[in-house]
Amino acid sequence: MEIATAMAADDRTRFETLLGRHRGIVLKIAASYAWHAEDRADLAQEIATQLWRAFAGYDPARPFSTWMYRIALNVAIGHVRRHAPHARRTVPFDETLHDTAHQDTSTRDGLDRMRLLQRFIADQRPLDRALLLLYLEERTIREMSDVLGIGESNVTTKINRLKQRLRDYASAAGHD
Template identity: 85%
Template sequence: MEIATPMATDDRARFETLLSRHRGIVLKIAASYAWHAEDRADLTQDIATQLWRAFPGYDPSRPFPTWMYRIALNVAIGHVRRHAPHSRLTVPFDEALHDTADDLTNDRDGLDRMRLLQRFISDQQPLDRALLLLYLEERSSREMSEVLGIGESNVTTKINRLKQRLRDYAAAAGHD
């Protein structure tokens, strides 16, 4: 039996508090990168495990959500790459959408647009999907840059291209 030192206990408590406060990040990423409930549960666990392993290297002078996003997205992208040859694990958010449809909108057209956006996101490559999720979370270009490890100008360029692709996608689907 391992005896925890006071520092380890403090670290564990701090980690658990931060993870609990920002658990929505993990859940959103898992839902965005895993198709089935079992896969989402596994991915959520993998993300939490990797966050715990990396926590000793976390710099508290930096925003925890940025650090968390970066690790969670890296784990999720790795998960997709490992499983991509076997099956398509990207998101149809329909289950989550169905559960929260009343919260999102009571407008049928709005619900259709939300489903269109979710289909568009699920069709994107992992990096673009991550970028869209961060954009929809209203993260700054600087934070997106830090999370994804790409330059701010690259973030801006990619966001603009994704917006145009979304407009084209919506037009093709009859949602001008």
């Protein structure tokens, strides 16, 4: 994720350190919004580029991960919109998200539930997918609101609706 620019060496070092520390965010989002390995790599690079371009506007008084999520998700959603006519509408989650969902995949049932969750998430609209990603990462309502640019009550409402849709989805699939 090397990005060239004329920015000061101190800023470049600070950016590279922060990006390295939170690299998993970029990889998770790229894996959640891109189907093929090459597309994931391209999306991760596009996210890193946009993060670098926006870095001068980053306010260190706010959490870097929240700022990073917001930009990364916006880039990923834009990527899906640009490529939607040419690509499959849903994308599977990468195996790195197994830990995020806190599922016990050591049993057949646990693995089946994880796959069900991944299919459910992949079938959601980009904003709902982003919300679920943040929810599974155990972000606070405020953080989700900040990242997605929607009100806290809207976040709560959407999460409750998504939980109900997931229950219905699991029930229809025979996973009560």
